[in-house]
Amino acid sequence: AKHVRGRRVHGGQRQSLPLRVNQAGVMPIIFAQSFIVVPGTAAAFMDNEWLRTINEIFAPNGWPYYITYGLLIVFFTYFYTAIIFNPIDLAENLKKQGGFIPGVKPGARSAEYIDRVLTRVTLPGSIYLALVALVPFWIFDVFDINTFFFGGTSLLIVVGVGLDTVQQAQQLLMLRHYDGFMKKGRVKMRGRSRYM
Structure with missing residues (x-):
């Protein structure tokens, strides 16, 4: 992007902002796994019928587990991206360097634009992350493999x-x-x- 310093215009070539499809990395899978394991762990230590029922429903080989695990991964992807990525700082740094996004005012409007684009890009990234985490479960269920488990997190x-x-x-x-x-x-x- 072109930027102006004093009376001079620098640059002229098109540049891009590095917005990754998956800003959060592997952390949403780890958070979701930790969150979904809590009822089973609590049921192992406490003699509570309700916790045992929840543990049986969310056993790793059932559809309630898969659906909940996938939704938790999508949720934690948005959650963790909001924590680690700050569009306001990116917009301010862009403004300080004299850069701009064509058609968008520098500053707060740029931060809103970056946040909107990142929100749109995060959805396919989170769905992809959920699929990467869930496909090994499905493969092991379909082929009835019980001896070795190589999960999506390990693969990533x-x-x-x-x-x-x-x-x-x-x-x-x-x-x-x-x-x-x-x-x-x-x-x-x-x-x-x-x-x-």
């Missing part, structure tokens, strides 16, 4: 660590490339070329 963590490792390796290779470029480059000094 493994993929996330793998992507971070690849990104760090690429950055290291780029750093070595630039170091080699700087060490082997020619520098012309008063008519003579010298190696660094």
Whole structure:
């Protein structure tokens, strides 16, 4: 985005704001799992018929569990995104740097716009997160696998660590490339070329 400093206009190329589809990461799955396990844990320690009934209804292989777990993941995705992402700070930083969103006034209007866009983007992200968490349950139910469980949370963590490792390796290779470029480059000094 173009921005003005003094009398000069800087930039001119289009830039974008980094709004991820899933700002919350894996935390909503962890929160939902913790929340849904509480009745079963309480039923194990207390002799209460009501808690035992709730525990049986929300057993991990039933549809009430799947529906509640999915809805909790969607809820906690919105909840955690609201906690960690502050559109007001983003709009203020954008304003301080002289940037703007085309068609939107800088400041409070930009914060409202960013919040509205993030709210729209979070819904598909939360549904995707719920599906990633629930599909392993469904696969193990359909194929009647009881020996090994590889959940959606584990899958997300493994993929996330793998992507971070690849990104760090690429950055290291780029750093070595630039170091080699700087060490082997020619520098012309008063008519003579010298190696660094």
